[in-house]
Amino acid sequence: MSRWCEFDSREALDKALAEHLAQRLAQEIRAQGAASLAVSGGSTPKGMFAQLAAQDIPWEQVWVTLVDERWVAPDDADSNERLVRENLLVAHAARARFVGLKTTHAQVSDGLAEATARLAPLPRPITCVVLGMGGDGHTASWFPQAGNLAQLLDPAGKDVLGRCDPVTAPHERITLTLPVVLQSREIIVHITGADKRAVLDEAVDKRYPIAAVTAQTANPATIWWAP
């Protein structure tokens, strides 16, 4: 089951999580010569990204990618790549190697092979995967209403990436699959607010996709939370 790391404020959470990630990445670089980090988009990680970008570690040895991406142009306001470029890949972290998931293909299904090939040089298992969660219990781009949810969440699946039509949210998505997340060295769920805590508390009963991570015991996740 998951372990909780709770903080009094979002600022304290952002700082502590950024310091933790920097330590883990630096430790992996010392041990393996390189490290990898998969981050989520949305609104939650912005403050943490600023704190992480200010950490002085050997970023040249760090590969950064996305847990999921909305199928919009990389300069679109809804692009997770844009969020990461503007908030994480700055200051010290500007030296990191970034792998975006959006290709020039019109549809995700046509871009999956290219995006998967882009990820090939990333050190695997991924050193740290930082997941977010929506109020509907989705994490990564594993949306409750997606027609192919079982395929994305198949622990024995062989695909690194999959497509998702969220149905209840805009934009077609590309997303890491559950096995890739579960194979990572460390899984972090980064959420804020009482509402999201309540969603997580009932995730198993309501069969929300986040439960595929928080209820499994093979590679227990840590939930980093502040009100």
Ligand SMILES: O=C1O[C@H](COP(=O)(O)O)[C@@H](O)[C@H](O)[C@H]1O
């Ligand atoms: O659409 C997405 O939403 C989730 C949650 O975002 P938030 O705004 O509630 O923090 C995010 O984890 C995911 O990466 C993103 O594509």
